[in-house]
Amino acid sequence: MSSGGRDHRLVQGAEQTSDELHARVRRFAEAWEKPGLVARTTDETFEALALDIARFQTEQCPGFARLVEQLPTGIDSVAAIPAVPTDAFRLTRVAAQPPELDAVVFRTSGTTAHESGRHPVRSLSTYDELALRLGRHTLFSRVAGAAVVVALAPRPTSPIHSSLGHMMRVYMQHFDGRALTRDPAGVGFDVDAQERWLVGPLGVDVEALSRACKIARHRSEPLVVLATSFALVGLLEALDGDVLPVPERCFVMHTGGFKGRSREVSPSELRSAVARAFRTPESCLLGEYGMTELTSQLYEAWPGPRPIEPDLDPVRAALEPRLSRFQGRPGIFFAPPWLRVSAVDRATWKELPDGEIGLGRFVDLGNVDSAIAVQTEDLVRVMDGGVELLGRATGAIARGCSLPFEGLLK
Amino acid sequence: MSASERLPRLHALQQAAERIADGATPLGKKARELLRDSTGLSPQGVEYALVHCLEHRGGRTQLSQLARRAPTAPRAHILLSANVFVAAFRAIALGLSQSPQCFVRASRREPGMAELLHDGSGGAFELCDALSPTAGDHFWAYGSDQTLVELRRSLPGGVHLHAHGAGMGVAVIAERGLRSGVPLLDVARALARDVLAFDQKGCLSPRLALLEGDAQFCSAFAESLALALDEAESTVPRGTLSADEQAEATRYERTMTYVGGARRAGKGLVVLEHEPERLFVPPVGRYIGLIPTGALSARLRELSSRITTVGVFGDESLPGRVQACLGERRVVDVGKMQTPLLDGPVDLRTGWSSELV
Numbered sequence: 001m002s003s004g005g006r007d008h009r010l011v012q013g014a015e016q017t018s019d020e021l022h023a024r025v026r027r028f029a030e031a032w033e034k035p036g037l038v039a040r041t042t043d044e045t046f047e048a049l050a051l052d053i054a055r056f057q058t059e060q061c062p063g064f065a066r067l068v069e070q071l072p073t074g075i076d077s078v079a080a081i082p083a084v085p086t087d088a089f090r091l092t093r094v095a096a097q098p099p100e101l102d103a104v105v106f107r108t109s110g111t112t113a114h115e116s117g118r119h120p121v122r123s124l125s126t127y128d129e130l131a132l133r134l135g136r137h138t139l140f141s142r143v144a145g146a147a148v149v150v151a152l153a154p155r156p157t158s159p160i161h162s163s164l165g166h167m168m169r170v171y172m173q174h175f176d177g178r179a180l181t182r183d184p185a186g187v188g189f190d191v192d193a194q195e196r197w198l199v200g201p202l203g204v205d206v207e208a209l210s211r212a213c214k215i216a217r218h219r220s221e222p223l224v225v226l227a228t229s230f231a232l233v234g235l236l237e238a239l240d241g242d243v244l245p246v247p248e249r250c251f252v253m254h255t256g257g258f259k260g261r262s263r264e265v266s267p268s269e270l271r272s273a274v275a276r277a278f279r280t281p282e283s284c285l286l287g288e289y290g291m292t293e294l295t296s297q298l299y300e301a302w303p304g305p306r307p308i309e310p311d312l313d314p315v316r317a318a319l320e321p322r323l324s325r326f327q328g329r330p331g332i333f334f335a336p337p338w339l340r341v342s343a344v345d346r347a348t349w350k351e352l353p354d355g356e357i358g359l360g361r362f363v364d365l366g367n368v369d370s371a372i373a374v375q376t377e378d379l380v381r382v383m384d385g386g387v388e389l390l391g392r393a394t395g396a397i398a399r400g401c402s403l404p405f406e407g408l409l410k
Numbered sequence: 411m412s413a414s415e416r417l418p419r420l421h422a423l424q425q426a427a428e429r430i431a432d433g434a435t436p437l438g439k440k441a442r443e444l445l446r447d448s449t450g451l452s453p454q455g456v457e458y459a460l461v462h463c464l465e466h467r468g469g470r471t472q473l474s475q476l477a478r479r480a481p482t483a484p485r486a487h488i489l490l491s492a493n494v495f496v497a498a499f500r501a502i503a504l505g506l507s508q509s510p511q512c513f514v515r516a517s518r519r520e521p522g523m524a525e526l527l528h529d530g531s532g533g534a535f536e537l538c539d540a541l542s543p544t545a546g547d548h549f550w551a552y553g554s555d556q557t558l559v560e561l562r563r564s565l566p567g568g569v570h571l572h573a574h575g576a577g578m579g580v581a582v583i584a585e586r587g588l589r590s591g592v593p594l595l596d597v598a599r600a601l602a603r604d605v606l607a608f609d610q611k612g613c614l615s616p617r618l619a620l621l622e623g624d625a626q627f628c629s630a631f632a633e634s635l636a637l638a639l640d641e642a643e644s645t646v647p648r649g650t651l652s653a654d655e656q657a658e659a660t661r662y663e664r665t666m667t668y669v670g671g672a673r674r675a676g677k678g679l680v681v682l683e684h685e686p687e688r689l690f691v692p693p694v695g696r697y698i699g700l701i702p703t704g705a706l707s708a709r710l711r712e713l714s715s716r717i718t719t720v721g722v723f724g725d726e727s728l729p730g731r732v733q734a735c736l737g738e739r740r741v742v743d744v745g746k747m748q749t750p751l752l753d754g755p756v757d758l759r760t761g762w763s764s765e766l767v
Binding site for chain 1: 653654656657660661664665667668669670685688690
């Protein structure tokens with residue numbers, strides 16, 4: 001263990017190594033999607049990639065190197081890769097590259113801390129590609145053709161700081177990409193157009209959402225609403241029992257909790273109320289789990305019918321056993337092949353057997369330039385490939401007169 | 411009831427504490443056995459606390475002063491917390507200084523000290539499973555802030571509540587103090603003594619040290635403190651942490667190892683904060699954050715609601731500066747944070763004052 005200080009350095013050739021690792025991660029993901037096409041060009045395994053990224057980060061991130069130094073046998077397996085606590089993202093820079101090479105810096109909302117966490121990202125191409133691949137096989141898997149995509153979230157700032165906002169933008173661009181008008185032909189597409197971002201200073205813009213519904217209906221296209229859970233609560237309050245003029249098919253992605261907010265709603269209560277408001281089956285609501293500190297996301301096991309073209313969807317086919325097992329059980333999430341989740345013991349951070357509750361540890365191949373393994377304070381239970389998210393672990397129960405561990409005060 | 415009528419029970423309590431502190435007496439031997447099992451401290455940690463932190467040395471004059479200062483009450487009730495077992499003596503002494511009718515409910519996790527004091531004092535107070543105060547009684551409660559909130563709801567109207575919640579100690583170390591010729595390692599050893607007591611689980615235990623000095627001084631002090639805590643580990647080893655405490659310790663260790671500035675210090679860590687003025691309060695278990703500061707007053711004010719005691723090393727003006735920021739607080743030399751005078755409530759944030767329920 002050594003003294004710290006500003007930990008930025010760029011060893012010569014690091015950028016090239018990083019680029020190569022990014023390319024390998026993208027090929028790995030592609031191989032999952034098109035095994036017949038790509039498998040011949042790569043025999044990449046999750047383990048090999050994770051270990052190479054860990055070695056790269058050992059060279060480029062002194063903080064990570066200090067964690068590695070404490071290992072008795074070095075990094076010899078994925079399980080041995082030391083996870084970087086999410087607190088570290090609040091307290092220091094977690095990045096292999098110097099700040100001048102940042103493409104974007106994603107920030108946590110900071111609702112429960114005095115200082116928000118930061119995740120500097122050197123290249124968004126891997127982020128975008130992984131998000132799209134997963135989105136295609138989850139949220140958009142039942143959307144054949146075009147869809148109207150809007151966000152029940154505030155319009156992202158410029159430069160963008162919200163990783164969720166960025167993912168929403170990517171989905172809008174890729175799965176919609178047309179102006180939000182009845183006839184978009186000849187009208188320019190603006191992903192930041194106000195009518196797509198339906199939460200403003202005054203709350204949820206129900207009128208704009210209704211307009212998006214009507215446009216989708218007019219075009220006979222499904223409507224996909226990307227929403228934070230908190231915004232959905234706001235929407236339900238604004239609707240006050242009314243329903244929306246939705247098209248025939250409507251899908252809602254919901255994400256996030258209610259930390260620090262005035263009102264909390266149980267997930268099942270929210271699910272049924274949202275389904276009523278959108279006049280859609282609950283199977284068309286899909287929970288997403290993401291974190292600023294991660295590149296990849298998790299989705300709830302899709303409880304609906306098989307995809308339209310199962311034979312052409314090997315990712316879906318590979319995931320099917322897991323999905324089938326958890327179909328109809330909201331709250332069980334699954335990770336894509338490039339993300340592994342495990343539960344670890346709170347005190348030792350050692351991996352726990354499946355079925356036991358522990359802190360969530362995420363090994364994310366997308367985090368090439370930051371932290372390949374991230375240790376959260378969220379409680380999870382891993383079961384047969386599914387991940388049950390059980391909320392934030394509370395700190396040590398306050399006992400006696402000593403001040404509880406408070407962490408950052410200012 | 412006059413102070414002189416309250417003194418005999420106080421004396422009996424003090425004599426019990428003396429016998430408990432003395433490892434050669436049957437009561438002292440029993441105390442060591444009991445406390446080793448119930449506190450999680452190492453045997454040396456228990457010994458250190460009984461010999462150095464139990465306030466049994468106060469003479470007759472000190473007890474008389476205590477009894478004269480205390481607001482009298484028809485009955486005094488005391489709800490004890492765990493963690494700092496020697497605090498039972500002080501808490502019961504305060505109750506007895508108010509009223510000869512003193513009822514005590516021990517901590518469920520650590521009932522041993524109260525029982526020993528009860529037996530050793532010939533029953534100077536009454537040990538109860540539940541306290542039943544009525545209007546006009548004084549109720550001394552020690553524990554977590556959450557416990558106190560729940561307690562407030564449950565007490566009957568008219569009770570005078572003395573609520574002493576969670577807190578921590580802070581050390582202030584100024585480079586200027588070295589002009590007096592005191593070696594830096596001696597200062598570090600003094601602070602290490604404050605840290606090691608009760609494995610930092612008490613409300614007087616320093617968790618942060620604010621450093622006034624240049625970068626070289628701060629770094630040298632961090633090295634010295636790590637060395638001092640290493641030494642302390644060999645003489646007074648850290649005991650076991652609870653599962654929750656260990657979870658927080660692991661999280662803190664991994665985080666600060668990544669962030670930088672962490673030095674292994676026995677089983678704990680000394681962390682020299684590299685972000686100026688940032689206050690990151692470590693968990694218990696001999697973890698201490700060193701905060702270089704050029705704005706001592708501002709930092710103390712930010713911490714004010716949490717601070718029970720301040721250990722200082724610096725020039726003569728330092729205690730005054732600290733008190734100007736914090737108001738009534740115990741301000742003592744570094745090394746004496748865990749040995750306060752038996753002059754009333756240890757936590758001067760509220761002192762003798764009570765709230766009428």
